[in-house]
Each structure stands twice: as C-alpha cells, then as structure tokens.
Amino acid sequence: MALSSSSSRVNRDCRRFFVSLIFLVTAKLFLGSLRLHSNDQQPSTIAQTENHILLETLQENRVKTLEIETDEGSIEKLRRKIAKEDEVIRLTTESIATASDQTSRTVSRSSRQAVSSLGEKLAAANVTLTTAELATAAATTVITIRRNASNTTSDLGPILDDTVRMLLPPHQAEAYIQQYPGSEFKIYIYDNLTNQYTWEYSADCMNARSDGSCDWAESFCGVSLEGGGGEYSKRRFNRNGDVVISKLMAEYFGSSRTFNASEASLFVVPFPSQAHLHCEGRNTQSYYDQLQTELIDKLAYLAPATKHKHLFLSSAVQPASNKWLRSEFPLVVSIGQVQKECVRDKDSHVRPNCGQIIMPYVNMNENYQPHVVRHNFKPLRERTYALVAKLNSKISGNGSDRKRFMESAAAHEATHGSLIANKSMIVGELGAHRKMGNEMEILEAYRDTIFCPCLRGDEPPQKRFFDVILSGCLPVVLEYDSIEESYPSWFAVNTAAVHNVYPFAKGTFDGIDEMGIQYSDFVVTVNGTCGPPCIIPHLEGMLLHRMDELERMHETMQKFARFFSFGMANKALSTVDAMSAILVEARHYVANWKEVPSAETM
Secondary structure, eight states, X not given: OOSSTTOTTOOHHHHHHHHHHHHHHHHHHHOTTSOOEEOTTOOSOOOSSOEEXXXXXXXXXXXXXXXXXXXXXXXXXXXXXXXXXXXXXXXXXXXXXXXXXXXXXXXXXXXXXXXXXXXXXXXXXXXXXXHHHHHHHHXXXXXXXXXXXXXOOOOHHHHHHXXXXXXXXXXXXXXXXXXXXXXXXXXXXXXXXXXXXXHXXXXXXXXXXXXXXXXXXXXXXXXXXXXXXXXXXXXXXXXXXXXXXXXXXXXXXXXXXXXXXXXXXXXXXXXXXXXXXXXXXXXXXXXXXXXXXXTGGGOTTOXXXXXXXXXXXXXXXXXXXXXXXXXXXXXXXXXXXXXXXGSOOTTTOOOOOOEEEEOOOOOOOGXXXXXXXXXXXXXXXXXXXXXXXXXXXXXXXXXXXXXXXXXXXXXXXXXXXXXXXXXXXXXXXXOGGGOOSSHHHHHHHHTTEEEEEOOXXXXXXXXXXXXXXXXXXXXXXXXXXXXXXXXXXXXSTTSOOGGGTSTTBTTOSTTOTTOSBOGGGTOEEEETTTOGGGHHHHHHHHHHXXXXXXXXXXXXXXXXXXXXXXXXXXXXXXXXXXXXXXHHHHHHHHHTOOOOOOGGGO
8 A cells, every 4th residue: 555646545644643653663773772562462453443553752851642543544554564573663761761872863863864764665565655754754753862862951050150250240240140040041942843954954965065065174074083072073164053053952951941932031943044055055035935934934933022032043154144044033143244234333333133143163173172172272481383374365355465464474484584583483375275184283283373363364254263262372363443433343444343243242242331252352453554564573572572461361362262162962051152152142132122123214
C-alpha cells in the first residue's frame, strides 16, 4: 500500500502518525542507549472500524500520550514490518535522559539521511513517504531528543546580573539589577520550526558548500583545529553567527526558559536567517513571501502587541543582510553597522527607538572561548612583537588606507629596519581572496604582539578587530569625525559612529549613557587626517613614553574581552559572554520600548 491517491482512506491524522512513527524508528536505529521494550501482548487483529495507537513522547518536558485515530488499511503494512522485529518503539523519560550529548547531535544532524535510508526499507514493504514528509518527521520530533540530552541547563539569572555589573559602574549596576533582576527574566524559545528553518539545516548546507566558500579565511576550511574543542571549533564562517546563536538558544533548557508564553520576557526565534538566505541563494520577494507563510505566520505568539518582544537573527553586515527581516521586525541581532533609523540626529541628539543589537563575529577557536580567553593576555612587556599586520589591500571596498600603511611600513623598514622601539614588527599581504594560509600562526602572532592595526575594509566591522582583542593585542584604528556629533568613526569621515558599529558600546542602551563598553579605553586611535603614515611613529612614541598607559588599556581590554566570545559546547550559556550581553541588551530594549513615530515621519 502506498500513501497516494490510491489510498483515499488515509486521512491527515494517519499521515501525521506515519511521519512521527518513522522518525521514532529512526531514533531507535541511531540512539543505542534508547531501550526498546518487547511487545509481549501484541494484538492478533486490528479492529476494522477504528484503532488507537498510543505513543509515549516527550513534549515540553513532560510525557504526553498522543492518541491517533486511523483505519486498518492505513497501518496494516507498517504494523507488519514492525511486528517482524517483535518490538514496540517507546521513548521513555529515562531512556532519552541516558542518551549522550554527542549521540543526540548525531541524530539531529543525520536525521534526514537516516529517515531517507529507513524510507527505502519501508518502500520494500510497500509503505512510501514523500521527501517533505520525511523532513517534517525529522524536524518535529528531534526536539524531544535534544531537550533531554542537553546539558545546557544553567540559570541565566545570576549570569545576566554579572553581565550588568560589568557594563555599569557599581552603584548604578545594583540599582539596575533591582529594577531588572535576572531571576525574573524568562525566555520563550520557539521549538516548532520546520526542518528547513532550523540551525541544523543551514549548518548542513554550509558544511556542504565549505570547499567552495572559503572567503575571508574561514577557519581552515573544514580542517579541525588541533585539540578539538567541540563541533563548532572546526570553522569560523563569515555568515555563521546566527547559526551559532540559533543552536545556543534551541539547545538551552535551563530554568530561565519558559514554555508558558504569558510569563515570557522575550521570545526567541532560532531561525538563522542569514545562513538560510546564503544557502537558498535568492534575495527575492518570492523568498520573503515564503518566509512569511512558512515561518512567520506559524509563530503562535507573534502579534502586534508582542512584535517588539520577538528576537530575530541576521548575522551579516547591512548590505548583505536579510533586508526584509531587518525592516519587518524591530528586534534583530546582526553585525554592525546599524540601519539609518538607529542613528542619532546631529541636532536632536535623540536616538530613535531601535532594537538592532550588534553582535561580534564568531570565533570558534578553542583558545578564544570566554572561560579561557584570559590566558591570551600575556603581559605587554613580555611580548615579542611591537606590531603585526597581515592585510589585503585588494578588497571590494576602499583599500587605500591598507595600501598606504604597508607603503609606510616598507619605508620605515628601509630606514630603521624592522624594529619599533627595539621590538620586531611583521607586516605583509594576505593571499588571494583574503585567505590567511596558516591562520593558527597568525593568531599565535597576535597573542605575542602589542599592537594590531585594524584598518578600513569593505564595511566598518571586521573580524580582525575581535580576533586581536581576544588575542590580547591592542587594536589600532584611524579616527575620524562621524555623522553623529561627539561620536567618532573608525572607518571614514562622516560614516557610522563607533557605538553603531561595535557591540554593547556606550550610547547603545537608550536612557543610560553610562551603560556599555567605552572602546576608547583600550583601542589605540591615530588621527585620521594624518593617516596611515602616522601610525608607526605614534605607536613608537607610546612604547617609549607611555607604557604604563598601554598596560592600563591592556588590563581594561582583558576585562571586556569575554563579551566578544560565545561559550560553546558544555560552556554554552554558563558564564558572562557575548550571548549574555545580547540578552541583557534585548531585555533593556523590551523593558524601555515605547510606541514611536515611523522613520518616515521623524
């Protein structure tokens, strides 16, 4: 019997039963630790009028019995197949809880292949399912396995409070925590996204395309880092930020997560929109219409009154971002710079209501995790190099600053050798398409260097900026007047201000000017009017006469470095890091949100 027009008696409830049961069989094949209970009392016949199949499955942290009505013909073939093994598939709380984290990841990431393989076996028994049905089975059932195998069960309350203490002066921090206690913060995370909108789907797509998508020196292009460090340590994509956050959120099951929408402070939609857009390869209205009907319309608690509480993800610089998502929803995590409606007006100095949260690029290197990043802060006086700069002047944007700096470095070396205040410098070009070659060697050099120039690229934010901070190397930038009075730009004249480019900066948290990171406390700035030829003389003067100041800057940078790293694997959502700062900023936005005029009427 096939599930086709020839089986007119097969109703929708039956089809849903089939796909659920198919995936349960798949889980049985992959999770060796799941116990299979023998069917000692299998009925010899099935009632011809109505049948009740009872499946125990985990739903929202409790066992719920699903009673599904179907007819004899719909289940007879499949019943015979399972009866041959004389087993009934039953997932229990205990059996799922014993499944290892690694095994559950294998199931979730291999579900499509596994279901496809099982589909072939069932075809031999004249039971067929469409590809869409198989994919739906994987997407709708895997959440139960992940929920109970997850070790991400921390209470976010104390972590959010500690995050606030780092972003505010002590006296203001405690008052803020009293007003917004972390213990009262609850997140509702949607867990019903269909397969193609999950992080697994996009991660598989990115992995499949990695050999031909090694732009921006994505870490080693699939070559694992020595020493491992979790499944995310293999690669640092330019577009992977929302995949990482989607995974962190989808796999969080601690006490700060609620399944009661009425008590939620924040709703998180773990859809990696940027990676999905990249994989689909179409930035068209038809694609956005598809997102509306297949994703947005199925978010049960998204309504005009809750729209500002829904957090979406789009980790890309503005020109390459999912523009529809960023325009339709006010609360979005993305790579800076922010959109124009978030920029302060020079005359009013009032920042409009803006929920665009800037995130750092993701570095998956195990040496850059928040709990170990302090080890990268070797004392400045013990570092071998004064300066390391591996740049590419042949970029799609304006590469003149990089080119002029390399020319000035060559002139300095011709006159004074490769020394700056008796310490060596390394300056060189990257390979074609900005590939770093051996990226580990460059990161190791950063960790043994005092200054690391971060000069203008295609867009204001750069991965290099965050890499050097996590390496304990003081970033060096050219400073200009921005489009906002009293706020500088580190990109070019009359362009985006610092707080609209870099994460969690002062000026980001509306209503509290003192809240956030003061980047000028640890970033070395050189007058942009003087330009690249002034960089080396300026740095040499600081090394010779202002070493104490540099060490204070280095100490400050160490304090904030963890905000540019995402804890992963068993360290996910367990300490102050980029993710905790994103949640603090999102909570601040929601708590202070007000109805404001649209950008067109301002």
